Amino acid sequence: MSELSAVELNDEKLKKEQEERIVNQVAKELSLSLKQVKTTVSLLNEGNTIPFIARYRKEMTGELDENVLRLIEERTVYLRNLEDRKVEVIRIIEEQGKLTEELAKSIKQAVKLQEVEDLYRPYRQKRKTRASVAKEKGLEPLSEWIWNQPKQGNVMEEAARYVNEELGVDSADTALQGAKDILAENIADDASIRSWVRRYTLDHGMLTSEAKDSDVESVYENYYDYRELAKKMPPHRILAINRGERKGILKVGLDVNADPVHNYIGRQILKPSSVVSDILENVIVDAYKRLIAPSIEREVRTELTEKGEAQAISIFSGNLRSLLLQPPIPNKRVLGVDPAYRTGCKLAVVDETGKLLEVAVTYPTPPNNKKQEALAKFKELINKYDIELIVIGNGTASRETEQFVAEVMQEIGDPKLAYLIVNEAGASVYSASKIAQEEFPDLDVAERSAASIARRVQDPLAELVKIDPKAIGVGQYQHDVSQKHLEESLKAVVESAVNHVGVDVNTASPSLLSYVAGINSTIAKNIVKYREENGRFSSRKELQKVPRLGAKTFEQCAGFMRISEGDNPLDKTAIHPESYSVVDRVFAELKVDLDKLGTEELTRILEEQSAQELADRVEVGLPTLRDILENLQRPGRDPREELPLPIFRTDVLKIEDLEPGMELQGTVRNVIDFGAFVDIGVKSDGLVHISQLSNGFVKHPMDVVSVGDNVTVWVLDVDLKKGRVALTMKDPNQNKQ
Structure with missing residues (x-):
């Protein structure tokens, strides 16, 4: 056997051992069986996609859903990167001739990247520090003498031995200070000390914020004099304070009681009855204040920010999925309206298939107020194309346009005609995109926007996938998070939604x-x-x-x-072609023909079967057979059809019309950490605070409502000055009974 092939074999063995460690770790973290994780990782390695694995490899994974599969993928990638970093760190330290068996073992056993970086910290190339300067002056032996904590001797006499004016050490005090700088850096670089201080800071640190100028009015006034235990801060508050700091309005810090930290470090370092005890106590205070505390504060705040970002991305992802899976409104000719003031309302008529039939512009809103001309144009288009639904974007001038549309409908008097307000977020981004230019080369940007708004109700998913998911505003603080992580997460959501529907x-x-x-x-x-x-x-x-x-x-x-x-x-179903032979065996077993697909007769026959017995007879796994039977009964089913349609409106409601206790129907537009915004047909969406979502305890609003839900709400309070409406989903009449 050649030397090269032996090396390759060894590398292969190490790689295999590494993968086994990773699989074990992921299985342990996610409380899954080794077989499930090993199979999933193997399927991913073979180039299979998560939607494919989730739907068509259920037997192999034990029916793991997409969310768990993505967690396995994320943790596997993280742990592989961690293993690669360990190898790199060990190599660098070994090249320095400083690698010990104990250090190598500690690095190999680390389960977090932070642990590896802490262990690597003393060996990393540093920029010039007070300690490195002191080492250049030859003061390291003095620092070692102090570190050994002698019980006898005179510190200043020992320090005087290192006076060397050529090296810049002009006195015993200078020598002693240099030695203390070296010791402070050594303490600050100790992995176990850093780990304890980081944990203590997370558990006991108070995040504080104050106004840089308390006379300045801003939306951050709640945080002008604020303190809260860092680990208990909700994610949205962390991101709000971060934004205030970034805008230069807030000054933010982490307040930690230093005494317990000094005591802990002292217990790790100090020996009794040493002549240098006082010096080392001062070094500990300096090491913490100057070197450890600032960097640990940065790390802890980064960790808090990551927690906030993860929650914000999760909220955005959940809302986006709900929005993408809104039920389509098929078989209607739609008049799309992109409202505006000065430049007028752009109109676009699309047929039942989304094909553009005509565009126009009218000026019913201020400052033009050409209502009669606009009325004539609306009536002309509605009659010409037999329009049943008018769709208005919820941007600038939407409520004035809604008022006008309600008046148009009143004048026409057609009971079949209704209107909808739709979330137009991202329409302008789409309109200026290359995709829009290719679809509508002869239209201007605003006309394309009107067409997009019209199509959004016909098939929300098909239209919204044309827009960068980040531009669809159904989140909180999405501009304050890692854009790379946000993009990856939102892409996965869109992919999941598209494959769910087909x-x-x-x-x-x-x-x-x-x-x-x-x-x-x-x-x-x-x-x-x-x-x-x-x-x-x-x-x-x-x-x-x-x-x-x-x-x-x-x-x-x-x-x-x-x-x-x-x-x-079968090509119109979600049954995979690889399972067509299974379908043939099912039909042969049941003695029916394929032309019975979708009939009540076939549905009745299939409902009478024991799925497990049939699976055994046709020799296929039970999860796969269950999916096949469902698709045979409902071929071509769109899962969105089971969701309630949005609320069609025929008349407009003004904020001045609202009174506490009034019952309304609304559509959830956005769900955030502290509640849900609901469109009730007035200018601004009303807020249902988390405390008003249910009579029972609500951990998170997403547990109760989703974007697109139709909900019954009652008015709690109306602030006409600020244009705010507080709503509740708790029926006030129940309390009266």
């Missing part, structure tokens, strides 16, 4: 197709190009003719692609 391969845009499992933007464009050149896809198999859509990509995407009215009726 995509009609014959109508989907490249934007929508690019989120299907295994499909990238290039393949998505190739699918659309193939469709344009060859006509509709007649089967899923035909996807394999698309350039660059190979066997692995087909395996990942096929089950999420839908083909209605294709050659094979």
